[in-house]
Amino acid sequence: MLTGYYCTNIFSGQAKELIAFYRDTLEIPFIKTDVDLTSGVYFGFLENAPTLYIWDCKVFNAEPTGHQSFVFQTDDLDLTKECLKKKSVAISEAVRYDWGTCEVHLNDIDRNEIVIIEFV
16 A cells, blocks of 8 residues: 655646746755756655656656645745745735634646645
């Protein structure tokens, strides 16, 4: 049976731009690459934890991945919102939920949903 969760693959027709969004806009740490800096790029926060892989679907003759929803955590949602707005990212207003999070929503260039939460 299953022994762990390894990764999420995103096959994109705009891989170079999508990689730049996750690297430069969201500032998710780059871990390594299987191909080069435009395809097969691994992002994550811990070396041996599940990661986000971005692949150029044209290089691998694959269909683009359907839309995903990614949830990221921050310790300071207000500061994170301010940083993203300075980078001209369209972002929702923060909403506080009864289950203990305050969160904002945005989309990457492939229209994947990005949810950023702060536990309150």
